[in-house]
Amino acid sequence: MTDPVNRALLPAGLRDILPLDAEHEAEVVGRVMGHFAAHGYERVKPPLIEFENTLLDGAGGATASQAFRVMDPLSQRMMGVRADMTPQVARIAVTRLAGEPRPLRLSYAGQVLRVKGTQLRPERQFGQAGIELIGSDSAAADAEVAVLAALALVTLGVTGVSIDLSLPTLVPALLSELDLSDQALRGSLDHKDAAAVAALGGVAAPLLSELLKAVGPADRALEILGRLDLPPAAAAERNRLASVVTLVQAMAPDLILTVDPVENRGFEYHTGVAFTLFGRNLAGELGRGGRYLAGGAEPATGATLFLDSVLAAVPPAKPAKRLFVPAGTPAAWSSAYRAQGWVTVAGLEPGADAEFEAKRLKCGHVLTAEGIKIVEQGA
């Protein structure tokens, strides 16, 4: 006996999205992209696959271990399936759109694939929707991108949206200026291990210990950071963070704003202020972003929303009002009801019991000679 194909079995981390959920996802993406478009972000759409060396160049290198590879039979060169869209959009900005005025505001939405999921995010295909603001190194650009991404979540109905600002370049700048290249010290800062930082920090231990305390609500964190006597490069980083906080608070006073100046995990290619987006009572992050160099040279900042997490956090879609229209009904009648917002479901068999068919096909209403009639949903 041959092994029958199990047609319902999908590879781990991949799934079929079924009715209502798939519609809801498309509707949520449409609203997010409309929000970005209303703020002047213009949509681009890179291909799902491209040559490995362009896909993984620069910032894309962070996803090198995550991208599926296929051979291109036409060129005999290796191609990669995108695992992240930001590097693709940055590539478009510095190549095809190099002649467009700066700052350049671009948006995107699409699917990405990853070779393996993570413990926290087992999915291997998920949707991304995001924005890139390219060609400005101002704090106003950092603030605009973080606020727009957070407000996209607010627009969708996510409650208690917070921006957690971080500064992945602060610790490296500080350790370099203090001539502290100790990997163990760096690791203990990454893990916020106060005891190890105190033990390994030497003369800088008091400063580094204070830095570790500057985690939490933005105003308090900035107050602690403001008191620190930082060397010039680290002080400049701190001051930039303070500017971004002030701008974000002015733009969106209702957002919750926290700061973690030591956090740098997941910000592999970031070169300045970065951020993570959360919602109240939600375990995972809903999006992230931050400053980087597009094409390795041009100042840029961007944000990506993780659509599967976002979808789990927004109120569910309302089911459509379905109207069963018996076979033989004039097309103009159905059309008139659709124009009023009804979803029409056409009967295919003339003479069938319309009310029975309506109920069977999950229509709450049926069209009769006397107009629309409610279908009894009970037994």
Next chain:
Amino acid sequence: MTDPVNRALLPAGLRDILPLDAEHEAEVVGRVMGHFAAHGYERVKPPLIEFENTLLDGAGGATASQAFRVMDPLSQRMMGVRADMTPQVARIAVTRLAGEPRPLRLSYAGQVLRVKGTQLRPERQFGQAGIELIGSDSAAADAEVAVLAALALVTLGVTGVSIDLSLPTLVPALLSELDLSDQALRGSLDHKDAAAVAALGGVAAPLLSELLKAVGPADRALEILGRLDLPPAAAAERNRLASVVTLVQAMAPDLILTVDPVENRGFEYHTGVAFTLFGRNLAGELGRGGRYLAGGAEPATGATLFLDSVLAAVPPAKPAKRLFVPAGTPAAWSSAYRAQGWVTVAGLEPGADAEFEAKRLKCGHVLTAEGIKIVEQGA
């Protein structure tokens, strides 16, 4: 010297979709899917990749040579990247949605990838949007799907939309009933080579020659077909085609309807009435569809629109009304203008010349203390 990465180079048949075009594509997809949803078609979203044996099972086998393959590092099994979404949607219908009432109406939109393009269609990635109507073998189902797909094009502004109905099962049924298994004859019918059909057709030559003439406007073609003295199975096929034509004409009298009873190229897995969609003065087909067996057993019919061809055929998008908002403008002001339909483009540098910046950033209007001012676009 190492070879620098040419960051603008994409593999043949793959491309970046740039601003306005990408937005237009998303908007067109949204309208098509809204049209299908209004007729009771519920959206599903299968993954981009799945196990090779489910992807290429049954109807999917037609795309076996078109699908990129990758190894799944988790299961060590081969996966395929979808080259067509119809087999995936049919798979969902007969597995996850097996318990849902029939007829089941599903819709989908997404990207597919192909290993190689064709002469006519060099793209290796393109969008599909379509519908599947599963669980009905009625002529009304054939007509509904063809008409809905054609009216989607009309809704988008494509002019002179035509449905070209074909019957890829007619010639095989006829030849089988006439005990004519000659491959050369079959080929001459496929190529509409009247001289060869007359030479190879033997006693059936007059009948087959008449059949070749039944190509063109539906009414005339049906009249010719109606006069033919066909054996039972072929006659049943012909009568089904006539029923579909009558229903399509009643549902959408303004559509152009043609018949080609001999055409079977490109209808590899179809088991009944099939169709191709065209627009006036357009070279390529805009969509196609027809009857098949979902999961190899359940009667089904569906239609797919080829989004790249469709996009080339619809009127271009109107550019947005862009309003430059100088840095420091209260957020509530911008928000009020967005609510009126403006796209706002925020200035990032306080004190910059607002009118100059507006013009540079392609905004037709600028927000001033006195309200909205038109930006002079001349030198």
